[in-house]
Amino acid sequence: MNSHWYAIIMAGGAGTRFWPASRRRRPKQLLALGPDTSRSLLTATVARVKAVCPSERIVIATGEHLIQATHEVVPEIPMRNVLAEPVPRNTAPCIAWATASILSRDPEAVIAVLSADHVVTSDEGFVEVINRAMTVAQTGTITTIGIVPTRPETGYGYIEAGVERGDGAKAALRFVEKPDLATAEKMLTSGNYLWNSGFFFFRGRDMMAAIDKHLPDLASGIRKIDAARDSNSETETLKQVFPLLPSVSIDVGVMEKVSPLAVVPGDFGWSDVGSWQTVWELAHRDENDNAAPSGSLLIDSRGNMVADLRASGDKKMIALLGVEDMVVVETEDALLVMPRSRSQELRKLTDALSKLGHHDKL
Amino acid sequence: MNSHWYAIIMAGGAGTRFWPASRRRRPKQLLALGPDTSRSLLTATVARVKAVCPSERIVIATGEHLIQATHEVVPEIPMRNVLAEPVPRNTAPCIAWATASILSRDPEAVIAVLSADHVVTSDEGFVEVINRAMTVAQTGTITTIGIVPTRPETGYGYIEAGVERGDGAKAALRFVEKPDLATAEKMLTSGNYLWNSGFFFFRGRDMMAAIDKHLPDLASGIRKIDAARDSNSETETLKQVFPLLPSVSIDVGVMEKVSPLAVVPGDFGWSDVGSWQTVWELAHRDENDNAAPSGSLLIDSRGNMVADLRASGDKKMIALLGVEDMVVVETEDALLVMPRSRSQELRKLTDALSKLGHHDKL
Numbered sequence: 076m077n078s079h080w081y082a083i084i085m086a087g088g089a090g091t092r093f094w095p096a097s098r099r100r101r102p103k104q105l106l107a108l109g110p111d112t113s114r115s116l117l118t119a120t121v122a123r124v125k126a127v128c129p130s131e132r133i134v135i136a137t138g139e140h141l142i143q144a145t146h147e148v149v150p151e152i153p154m155r156n157v158l159a160e161p162v163p164r165n166t167a168p169c170i171a172w173a174t175a176s177i178l179s180r181d182p183e184a185v186i187a188v189l190s191a192d193h194v195v196t197s198d199e200g201f202v203e204v205i206n207r208a209m210t211v212a213q214t215g216t217i218t219t220i221g222i223v224p225t226r227p228e229t230g231y232g233y234i235e236a237g238v239e240r241g242d243g244a245k246a247a248l249r250f251v252e253k254p255d256l257a258t259a260e261k262m263l264t265s266g267n268y269l270w271n272s273g274f275f276f277f278r279g280r281d282m283m284a285a286i287d288k289h290l291p292d293l294a295s296g297i298r299k300i301d302a303a304r305d306s307n308s309e310t311e312t313l314k315q316v317f318p319l320l321p322s323v324s325i326d327v328g329v330m331e332k333v334s335p336l337a338v339v340p341g342d343f344g345w346s347d348v349g350s351w352q353t354v355w356e357l358a359h360r361d362e363n364d365n366a367a368p369s370g371s372l373l374i375d376s377r378g379n380m381v382a383d384l385r386a387s388g389d390k391k392m393i394a395l396l397g398v399e400d401m402v403v404v405e406t407e408d409a410l411l412v413m414p415r416s417r418s419q420e421l422r423k424l425t426d427a428l429s430k431l432g433h434h435d436k437l
Numbered sequence: 438m439n440s441h442w443y444a445i446i447m448a449g450g451a452g453t454r455f456w457p458a459s460r461r462r463r464p465k466q467l468l469a470l471g472p473d474t475s476r477s478l479l480t481a482t483v484a485r486v487k488a489v490c491p492s493e494r495i496v497i498a499t500g501e502h503l504i505q506a507t508h509e510v511v512p513e514i515p516m517r518n519v520l521a522e523p524v525p526r527n528t529a530p531c532i533a534w535a536t537a538s539i540l541s542r543d544p545e546a547v548i549a550v551l552s553a554d555h556v557v558t559s560d561e562g563f564v565e566v567i568n569r570a571m572t573v574a575q576t577g578t579i580t581t582i583g584i585v586p587t588r589p590e591t592g593y594g595y596i597e598a599g600v601e602r603g604d605g606a607k608a609a610l611r612f613v614e615k616p617d618l619a620t621a622e623k624m625l626t627s628g629n630y631l632w633n634s635g636f637f638f639f640r641g642r643d644m645m646a647a648i649d650k651h652l653p654d655l656a657s658g659i660r661k662i663d664a665a666r667d668s669n670s671e672t673e674t675l676k677q678v679f680p681l682l683p684s685v686s687i688d689v690g691v692m693e694k695v696s697p698l699a700v701v702p703g704d705f706g707w708s709d710v711g712s713w714q715t716v717w718e719l720a721h722r723d724e725n726d727n728a729a730p731s732g733s734l735l736i737d738s739r740g741n742m743v744a745d746l747r748a749s750g751d752k753k754m755i756a757l758l759g760v761e762d763m764v765v766v767e768t769e770d771a772l773l774v775m776p777r778s779r780s781q782e783l784r785k786l787t788d789a790l791s792k793l794g795h796h797d798k799l
Contacts, residue, residue, distance in 0.1 A: 095754070372793070374785050389770070392457070392798045394786050396775035398763075403774055408751070412765055412774060413758035423736050424756050431734070436754045 079183045080128045080209055081279075083173040086117055086137040086145060086191035087163050091425040091437070092350055095409035096384045099437055104191035105144055106384065108354045115148045116348070117191040124189065126202045127209065134158060134177060135191070136169045161317045167290060167328040168320040170275070171297045174282050179304055184279040185213045188325075193273075194357055196344025204341040205274075207243045211337050212276035217285065218244060218337040219276070219330065221269020222345045227259035230349055232271040232326075236338050244337035250326060269340055273347075275325065282329075289332045296320045350418035351402045355380035368393065379403065380415055409436055441545045442490045442571055443641075445535040448479055448499040448507060448553035449525050453787040453799070454712055457771035458746045461799055466553035467506055468746065470716045477510045478710070479553040486551065488564045489571065496520060496539060497553070498531045523679045529652060529690040530682040532637070533659045536644050541666055546641040547575045550687075555635075556719055558706025566703040567636075569605045573699050574638035579647065580606060580699040581638070581692065583631025584707045589621035592711055594633040594688075598700050606699035612688060631702055635709075637687065644691075651694045658682045712780035713764045717742035730755065741765065742777055771798055 088102045097103050104117040111119060117135075124133055130151045137145050139159040146157065158173055170188055177184045187209060195201045204220055212218045221234045232253055237246035250271060254262065262268035277285075287294045296316050303312035321328070330336060346353055358366035358380070365373050367381035371393040378400040381393055385407045393405065402418060404411040413421070428436050450464045459465050466479040473481060479497075486495055492513045499507045501521040508516065520535055532550055539546045549571060557563045566582055574580045583596045594615055599608035612633060616624065624630035639647075649656045658678050665674035683690070692698060708715055720728035720742070727735050729743035733755045740762040743755055747769045755767065764780060766773040775783070790798050 095756070372786060372789055374789060392771040392790070392795065394457070394771065394773050394790075396773070396782060396786050397779045398774050398776070401760075401774065403772070405772060409754040409756065410765070410767060410772070411756050411758070412760050412763065414760070417759045420758060424734060424758050427734055427736060428754070428756075433754065 077185065077209070077213075079181060079185050080187070081132045081134065081177050081181070081184050082124045082128050082187045082189060083170060083177070084117070084120055084124065084133060084135045084189050084191045085166060085169055086135050086141070087160060087169065088192065092421055093354075094421055094425050094428075095406045095411050095436070096382065096404055100140060101144065102141070102192075103348070105141075105148055108192075108348055108357075109194040110196065110357050110359060112358075116194065117145065118148045119195075120189060120191050120193070121149045121152065123195060123198055123201055124187070124205075126198070127187065127205050131156070134173050136160065136173045138163060161314050164317065164320050165322045166325040167286070167293060167323045168296075168317065170282070170325050171286050171290075171293055171320075172300060172317070174277075174279050175297050175301050176304070178279040178283065179301065182280065185209055186277055186279055186282070187212075188273075188275040190273050190347070192348060194344075194346045194348050196357075198343075200341070200343030204339055204343060205276075208274070208276040208337075208339045211240075211242050211244045211339065212278060212281075214242070215278060215281060216244075216335055216337045217275070217277040217281055217330070217333050218339060219247060220272045220274040220341040221247070221338045222272050223340050223342040224263050224268065224270050227256060227263045228270065229254060229256055229259050231347070233259075233262055233268045234271050234338050236267055236269055236340070240337060242337075244339045247336040247338035250331050269338060270345075271326070272341065272345060273326075274341075275330070285329050285333050290321060290323065290328050292321050293323075293328070350421070351380050351404070352415055352418035354382075355402075355415060367395075371395070373398075378415065439547065439571070439575075441543060441547050442549070443494045443496065443539050443543070443546045444486045444490050444549045444551060445532060445539070446479070446482055446486065446495060446497045446551050446553045447528060447531055448497050448503070449522060449531065450554065454783055455716075456783055456787050456790075457768045457773050457798070458744065458766055462502060463506065464503070464554075465710070467503075467510055470554075470710055470719075471556040472558065472719050472721060474720075478556065479507065480510045481557075482551060482553050482555070483511045483514065485557060485560055485563055486549070486567075488560070489549065489567050493518070496535050498522060498535045500525060523676050526679065526682050527684045528687040529648070529655055529685045530658075530679065532644070532687050533648050533652075533655055533682075534662060534679070536639075536641050537659050537663050538666070540641040540645065541663065544642065547571055548639055548641055548644070549574075550635075550637040552635050552709070554710060556706075556708045556710050558719075560705075562703070562705030566701055566705060567638075570636070570638040570699075570701045573602075573604050573606045573701065574640060574643075576604070577640060577643055578606075578697055578699045579637065579639040579643055579692070579695050580701060581609060582634045582636040582703040583609070583700040584634050585702050585704040586625050586630065586632050589618060589625045590632065591616060591618055591621050593709070595621075595624055595630045596633050596700050598629055598631055598702070602699060604699075606701045609698040609700035612693050631700060632707075633688070634703065634707060635688075636703075637692065647691050647695050652683060652685065652690050654683050655685075655690070712783070713742050713766070714777055714780035716744075717764075717777060727757075729757075733757070735760075740777065 136158045233251040235248040364378045376395040376398045498520045595613040597610040738757040738760045
């Protein structure tokens with residue numbers, strides 16, 4: 076563990092893909108959607124990252140309205156390390172601000188950027204690959220992790236990998252948008268493509284230089300916020316400047332323009348947990364392929380994804396008779412029932428809720 | 438309305454066919470399972486019967502543990518008219534006790550016996566047929582109503598009807614147990630068979646005479662209870678004697694042995710509401726054949742039976758996406774999901790709950 080190593084965990088997001096569990100004030104990363112149903116995805120992410128750097132060097136970037144809820148699931152992270160974005164402005168402003176904030180503490184900082192809402196099933200594999208990527212980044216090359224694909228997935232972006240660099244990384248040649256199935260199959264067969272994981276590694280100063288070069292408006296905004304740090308006008312400046320920062324992703328704004336860019340292949344059971352279908356795939360399932368809370372009563376039922384995410388502790392008996400391949404999710408104020416195969420269409424429901432004015436349910 | 442006309446409404450029962458809505462302490466008749474979802478089946482039954490006799494001449498026979506809940510749904514029935522059976526002993530003891538109780542007030546009583554948990558869709562037809570049956574019973578012939586069958590139903594018992602009696606009734610020749618489909622089809626075609634509705638009509642004294650003759654043990658037990666009426670030992674006597682009364686149905690114990698027996702054909706949209714499937718059939722359904730609480734969100738969903746029977750008033754958003762022909766029932770402490778076609782198999786669930794020791798959910 077290097078004393079200049081830091082991590083930024085991006086924990087914003089207002090996902091609707093896990094309705095009714097996920098809500099504006101309780102997005103995906105605050106939910107226990109991974110195989111370990113005893114803790115939130117963010118809690119699991121922090122636990123994993125602590126193998127690379129300690130709590131006091133982990134910065135969490137989240138939304139202003141999520142500060143308290145975030146603190147509750149990762150109380151070990153000092154509150155001064157929890158950055159509250161006044162409004163969401165995509166990943167480039169988020170990473171730029173967090174990076175500047177870390178650099179103000181440590182100009183030699185080497186930083187790992189991770190998402191709070193992904194699942195990793197091999198913690199050992201994860202730590203090994205992160206260490207390798209940090210070591211490459213430390214030499215001055217912005218680095219990413221590309222997940223070794225296991226199927227022709229059309230839901231992820233890809234990275235084309237080039238020659239070995241001799242340091243465990245390969246040259247990252249280009250980013251590929253989410254492909255159609257035929258393209259995904261070709262990329263899988265070629266062996267040269269990796270899934271874009273959204274993990275990034277860099278020396279703070281390299282990232283700031285790249286932003287200076289490729290996103291000068293963002294850089295100047297961040298300098299204003301930086302200048303007000305620890306002053307009386309810090310909050311006020313943030314509120315004024317942040318909303319005007321260019322809303323652009325780090326992929327498009329920086330990564331696709333940076334050269335050289337290194338990619339470390341990773342294979343540690345990674346998933347971005349995109350839908351209830353994925354939650355079911357990752358979950359511990361019974362002999363009939365049901366993922367369900369203990370104490371549920373499932374008779375003649377197979378392949379179901381059942382979740383009870385009510386806040387209150389009182390036991391509810393969830394009983395299924397003759398039900399197959401369905402998603403059944405209970406929360407305090409909502410119930411969802413749909414075939415598992417329609418998990419990707421959940422937006423139809425949240426869109427309808429929005430149209431009907433049920434903002435309290437979103 | 439004849440001043441000697443009385444009604445006994447049988448409101449015991451501990452049905453499990455409507456789990457999780459129905460419970461030991463909240464059986465079917467206390468639930469709003471009919472087309473009118475604003476009132477319980479018992480409330481609707483009392484409202485119907487009041488067209489034939491007023492509240493003070495309606496006697497409700499129920500279980501000791503249901504007295505309070507019963508009073509809450511039909512507060513207009515005087516408490517002294519609500520008979521509390523210490524234990525359920527089938528319909529013959531229930532009717533015998535209630536009849537004796539009415540006779541002690543009015544030896545000339547003519548009594549209609551009805552179930553609290555049936556649905557009738559034509560109130561006018563109901564009143565007309567009840568009046569006819571009471572008029573026949575008044576002449577000294579025990580009378581029943583036979584529902585004109587509309588399909589070869591295998592879930593009901595049948596009554597074979599003979600010649601017209603000239604008073605709007607026919608001779609009732611025999612009772613037929615629930616038939617197989619082939620037999621049911623033959624009975625439907627013959628035109629001589631009616632569904633056994635469980636409605637009975639008699640002068641109180643005729644019923645007591647029939648019980649004296651065919652169930653002498655029951656008659657002597659009822660005399661003991663009768664002797665203690667309005668005395669200090671009334672409750673004690675009831676507790677001692679009632680549990681020892683022969684547990685036999687009025688059909689088997691009396692009706693099948695009585696001659697002559699009259700049957701009045703009835704056609705007033707009657708159903709005994711045997712399962713969630715029946716509730717769905719009776720319910721007001723939307724253009725996609727869904728029966729669901731207003732405010733539910735059903736997208737690409739057809740033929741579902743959705744019910745929210747939670748006691749608390751706070752709105753729960755029940756959302757279905759791409760769901761067909763399912764039963765979804767929410768209560769405070771349980772959730773049921775099953776295909777509508779498996780409504781008859783619900784006992785598998787309640788049996789399992791019982792085996793697993795979940796007595797609080799039964």
